Amino acid sequence: MRLRLAALACLPAMSALAQTAPVPPAASAEARLAAIGTAPSAARIEADIRKLVSFGTRHTLSDTRSDTRGIGAARRWVFEEFQRISKDCGGCLEVRYVSGTIAGEKRIPDPVEVVNVIAIQRGSSDPNRFVLMSGDIDSRVSDVMNATADAPGANDDASGVAGTLEAARILSKQKFAGSIVYAALSGEEQGLFGGKILAEHALKQGWRVEAVLNNDMIGNSRGLNGVNDNHSVRVFSDGTRVTETAEEARQRRFTGGEIDSPSRNLARYIARMSAYVPNLEVMMVYRLDRFGRGGHHRPFNDVGFPAVRVMETNEHYDRQHQDLRTEHGRVYGDTLDGVDFDYAARITALNAVSLAGMALAPPPPAQVGIEGAVTADTTLTWARPPAGQAGNLAGYKLYWRLTTEPQWSRSRYVGDVTQATLQNVVIDNYFFGVAAVAKDGSESPVVFPGAAGSFGAY
Incomplete structure (x- = not known):
């Protein structure tokens, strides 16, 4: 490599x-990986983000019956899009829902079916080994329980779902030794429930999960700090295995490994694979997630799978978890004008070459x-x-x-x-x-x- x-x-x-x-x-894989590193289309990613925004809100507790508004319509569209991609590759994707009912939680007090949409591209020689890319379907406004207000979620996280769909379009045209899973997860804003459901599913199915790349906000290149940067991306990774035993922790104290968990070495791998993506540098962040915050990679870490968060370098907090409004000349809300589609395509390329490299190996x-x-x-x-x-x-x-x-x-x-x-x-x-x-x-x-x-x- x-x-x-x-x-x-x-x-x-x-x-x-x-x-x-x-x-x-x-x-000999270099030419193949280099081609993947320039394949994602900003135009296709833009079209997917616009479609997801068109559903008005994708809140986990929103309408599931409408064909035009709410989480139900959004996830059915994602399912159909995966099916279209599969049709183009001769049925190479297994498209399915993976769901569970959640109730009695602070942000989901009454029973709600949390539904993930996944597409599995089976490996040719090692089909039970999996690398996974994900984005989050759901969106929200300032009040996390407001399931009716418009919550476009253009960057958080239509960008991650659009990137996942685009990676599927590109990689499904090729064959790999190991399997690739493309996942659109639900329930992230209500408590990371979609990730928990899929991680449990993977355990029950006996999947050998080599890597999870969680993409949560990959489209904003202009930060609230005033920095404009569409040439770098952060990869967050946990330092020690959550599942280690007391004896394993004792051994680690004497032999090292605090910064060499599988998630950390997954992050290093992704950083190396950025060589195949023009004009993109990886900032490895030695932390599970942003300070005091969470993402959908964590449920996979919690059960022992290597998992990282891939995201933009400079966040714009006025565009996250906000009611759509203007106050004192300051605009709030996660709308389409805050997404840099070329930047999202570049980060999608990083995901695609990393998935391809691991699935080939x-x-x-x-x-x-x-x-x-x-x-x-x-x-x-x-x-x-x-x-x-x-x-x-x-x-x-x-x-x-x-x-x-x-x-x-x-x-x-x-x-x-x-x-x-x-x-x-x-x-x-x-x-x-x-x-x-x-x-x-x-x-x-x-x-x-x-x-x-x-x-x-x-």
Whole structure:
């Protein structure tokens, strides 16, 4: 896989492997990924956002029977749009509703069916491994319980749903080893219920979820802080696995991993994949979400899945969760004039190349272990997946970086083995990881050793 970083020198000198270093596969996937990185259409995204805004409000408690207004009409349109996309690819998408009834909650006191719309593009060789992109259907105004007032939700989050639809249009034209899920989630503003429902569904179905990319507001390039920026995007990621045990936490204290959870290494992967998207830089934010706020990636984190929030860099708070009004010359409301469609297309491209890269690659290595205390060398071990899950596997690549570096800066391809030693690379001075490499050169995210970094049992 092409890296934003220059070809990474392996310093200091490496082991005996240096004399017989295996040759990495040719990066034949690069052209394919580069094409995906410029494929999203701002015009199509604009049309989808306008359609979603036309439903007046998409509040979770709004009308479900009307064909023109409310959450029911909006989700039926999304369902039909996924079906149209599937028809264009010969029925390659499984389009379905995934729902649950919520009641007795502060923001949903009476029983309400919260309905997600998903489309599954099955992988050709590893169909039970999933990468997922999502946006939120629902919208709101100042009063979170006001289900009747106009709530356009043009940026929050018609932009995320439109991006998800556009990614489906692009990627459904191709085939991948792993499966891709495109999801329009509901109930976010009322308590992240759509994400909880889909995360529980994934667990019940036994999905091996490698990544969740939650897109919540990807269309505003002008912040309330006065900054105009359509060339950067934030990726928020949680630092430690919520599901770790007390013993795993004790081990992490001594071996590291606080900034190398699977979600963090998913964020690093997305940042590297921005090399395929012209004029876009990723700002990795080492925090679950914005300060004191939440998003639909969190329910997936809560059950142990790697998940991140992808969003604009500079928010305009007058355009979020506001009644439509003008006060003292100041305009409030999440309307179409606040959306930069070209910017939304660029962030959609980042999602699409990240999904494609992971779906092309073999599954991330499992059972990654590390040894090297009181020696000059560092040895990493890992397990191959079952052959049926990784028919495209070429081998593995070791990564390491200084403990203060945000991104993996050194690497070495070691071939189709399950153990490798880096001679004279002292374990105390670096963080280490392993990625799986496909025959076309595409790579999985890097996996940090131990439970702290595990993407799951593959």
